[in-house]
Amino acid sequence: MKIYLAGPDVFLPDAIEIGRRKAAICERHGLTGLYPLDNSIDLAASDASRHIFLGNEAMMEGADAIIANLTPFRGPGADAGTVYELGYMAGRGKLCLGYCNDPAIYADRTRRFTTVSEQDGRLVDAQGLTVEDFGLPDNLMMIHALELHGGPLVLPRERPADVWHDLSAFENCVRQAAARLATVS
Amino acid sequence: MKIYLAGPDVFLPDAIEIGRRKAAICERHGLTGLYPLDNSIDLAASDASRHIFLGNEAMMEGADAIIANLTPFRGPGADAGTVYELGYMAGRGKLCLGYCNDPAIYADRTRRFTTVSEQDGRLVDAQGLTVEDFGLPDNLMMIHALELHGGPLVLPRERPADVWHDLSAFENCVRQAAARLATVS
Numbered sequence: 255m256k257i258y259l260a261g262p263d264v265f266l267p268d269a270i271e272i273g274r275r276k277a278a279i280c281e282r283h284g285l286t287g288l289y290p291l292d293n294s295i296d297l298a299a300s301d302a303s304r305h306i307f308l309g310n311e312a313m314m315e316g317a318d319a320i321i322a323n324l325t326p327f328r329g330p331g332a333d334a335g336t337v338y339e340l341g342y343m344a345g346r347g348k349l350c351l352g353y354c355n356d357p358a359i360y361a362d363r364t365r366r367f368t369t370v371s372e373q374d375g376r377l378v379d380a381q382g383l384t385v386e387d388f389g390l391p392d393n394l395m396m397i398h399a400l401e402l403h404g405g406p407l408v409l410p411r412e413r414p415a416d417v418w419h420d421l422s423a424f425e426n427c428v429r430q431a432a433a434r435l436a437t438v439s
Numbered sequence: 440m441k442i443y444l445a446g447p448d449v450f451l452p453d454a455i456e457i458g459r460r461k462a463a464i465c466e467r468h469g470l471t472g473l474y475p476l477d478n479s480i481d482l483a484a485s486d487a488s489r490h491i492f493l494g495n496e497a498m499m500e501g502a503d504a505i506i507a508n509l510t511p512f513r514g515p516g517a518d519a520g521t522v523y524e525l526g527y528m529a530g531r532g533k534l535c536l537g538y539c540n541d542p543a544i545y546a547d548r549t550r551r552f553t554t555v556s557e558q559d560g561r562l563v564d565a566q567g568l569t570v571e572d573f574g575l576p577d578n579l580m581m582i583h584a585l586e587l588h589g590g591p592l593v594l595p596r597e598r599p600a601d602v603w604h605d606l607s608a609f610e611n612c613v614r615q616a617a618a619r620l621a622t623v624s
Binding site: 264303304327340344346367368390 | 529530579
């Protein structure tokens, strides 16, 4: 089983090393991890971003499943590129798994970035925009997509000291994918 | 042609009214707009968020196209729920169109929320995470997905005074969808 390894991990200073660690965990469980930075791209080319997109899309097409890292990135919620990929894989009917190294609910995460108050019975941010308040860790579309197209979002009991390098929740997803493979074959 | 109207518009104080305005624009162009809040959901039910998800997914299944509002929401980039839906519709092979009422490039948007500096030849934020620097308005996955699965992201020349209520860029997308319909039939 080939697993597309989606996440803002590609934006870390040690992006390549974390990809290697994730692929090694997959291998230990009899799976093959496909990591976006495995594609060789000429970053100096004027259309580099288009090549990255095409490489990622081809990789997703070749994968049986996705494990999405939905740890909050530059705001209260998950990285947009990762979320796009999760949606794409759900649309393609592939197995969707995900984890998030911050177990806080979305309303509490939002409070770290803006003032949240109650107005006419709904939670709103400083701009007056509704803050989702269903007790979920992120936007309901991703949370329920995982439940219905794969398995529930994996969360640690407590936020690990290093949210970008702790791979326990990731390995939990890999174990789930390996168990599915065993059931199917 | 049925168009799924995706966007953080559902989080506005006048969410229902903006949905009506969008549907009326679709109608003027001979199209049917499907707006998430058209689904009737009992928000007091304990599994309300799951019902919202199922309603939205069914609506997307019934639609031929999506017009995604990718105006930055609670951070430098688009709303995660909208991005998930764009990915899902791309994965389902539907026509993908989108607009954004903020023409600034992603690196400049990020500067509004965090310190951006150069480190070892790449732009990084205060956490040391890479800031995408391809001169695009948002994460490359959405920008190139639109190009390749529908039409390029529609941006205004200048940021309108009211980014949440100006529907010129939205109407441009509706016109594109109507033109496709004319070509197909």
